[in-house]
Amino acid sequence: MSTLHQIALTFIKSIGPITAKNLLAYCGSAENVFSASKKQLLQIPGVGNKTVDAILSTNALSRAAQELAFVEKHGIDVLFFSDEQYPRRLKNCYDAPILLYFKGQADLNQKRIISIVGTRNATDYGKNLCRQLCEVLAPYHVLIVSGLAYGIDVTTHKECIANNIATVGVLGHGLDRLYPQVHKSVSQKMVLNGGLLSEFPILTNPDRQNFPQRNRIIAGLADATIVVEASIKGGALITAEIANSYNKDVYAFPGRTNDVFSEGCNFLIKTNRAGLINNAQDLIYYLGWYDEVPENKKPVQVNLQLNLTANEQKVIDVLKNGQLSIDEIAISMNIPQSKLAIVILTLEMQGLIISLPGKVYKLV
Structure with a gap:
């Protein structure tokens, strides 16, 4: 398999993940897509003249060569859709990207993976919930995914680092930059135990439209998405909605009825888009982890001094x-x-x- 051609396939205008997978299914490989004739390409269902012209006239291979040189220089893994290392949970999502760029040590197919998302304007309530979640989940060898944004995202990553939990940040731009820049020191620590992941090539700016797109990766990577704090509008609710569309579990912490940063969570719960959780133990119960006592975690003994009937x-x-x-x-x-x-x-x-x-x- 040619990594150059795999990267190049993502640079062809008008070809998204679904069309790309269709081309690969009929052509057999990325190299064959570029070597196919116009007649052969037009015989593929769903592929019209516009797409064929884009393939035949593209300069994608030269752009891919630049990208390949960058990833090789900086030790970045290129994960193609057909690779064994590609996240299996994400692969099952119909609009999963055909290629990901990953820098880090985490196993993206780890047994337990959850996503934690929330508002950029995290309150002490939300930050405390992140801390409690990470403290309790640490012995369960979980990988925690978020978006490295302000607020709940970066709080989650920091608590993961403090509790030696592998954590991956999904970015809305290429791996040649970091947004927000103020989180650079956190990202450097994440790479040592978790990592940074993106579908975007280098020279991609952190434009507004990229972040809803990256949210599908946050949702698709995990067994469940947990919304800690969220307003009624924002990326956290988008991620929750995407997770629901993938038939993934979604859970949310309830908040006060007059708290603007809990409106989104309360709405998800009220409309049955998310299960209500009060603590990490609730999450462990819902995900079925209660039968597996993690290492270094002693079973809770019943306190016989309780005032039982x-x-x-x-x-x-x-x-x-x-x-x-x-x-x-x-x-x-x-x-x-x-x-x-x-x-x-x-x-x-x-x-x-x-x-x-x-x-x-x-x-x-």
Whole structure:
């Protein structure tokens, strides 16, 4: 495979990710796209004269040579759509870019990846939520993705660095520059453990229209997108909407009804576009990570000094032998399910037991 031709394919005007994938599917490789005749290209469904003329008259190969020289000089990885290293989660998104530029150490196919987004005008409330999320998620070997913008984005990256979590910033420009420049020191630390990712070539300015476009990568890379703080208008809600269109999980922290920087989160929750989470434990539960105790994290032991009722203590005792269904607990305790349901709900609210699929319960 020719990296030069793969890069060149992204420089052809009027060819976006969907058309590019169509060309690759019929031609077999980027080299074959450039060597195909006009007649051969016109036989491809969805490819018309305008696209063919753009391919045949392009100077993309010379521009690609400049790009290739830059990435080789600066140790930047070129991830093509067909490469094994290309993010698999993103590849499943219909409009995923055919090529990415990546500088860093992170595994973009790591087992656990989440995106955290939010307002550029982060409050102390939002910053504290970012800190708490990162502190709790650190033992789970998670990769956290954001956009390296002001506010929630850069706060997330900084907290990841503080907790030794791999973090990737998705940029709205080429890797020959950084916007905002004030985050340069943060980005340099990110490259050591996480990285910087972009679909844009060098000489691409951080223009306004690039950022909604890059948001689809933030959403597509992850298993779930978490909105920490967001106004009713802005990039965070765009990212959440894109994640929903990809059938990805979206979660949001609720805020006060009169707080402008929580309006977006409250709207997502109210319209069932996001699940409500109050803390990192909620996220771990929803993502199904609760059964895997991370390294260096001891299981929480039930505090026997809690002021439990007799039936609550019986449920705790029964579950010490392992997870059980509500039917099995009811039989063991010789108690009606209607009465047991209230006891179980109380224990769940106290954080002593958790519910698994199929009305099965276990101790935390």
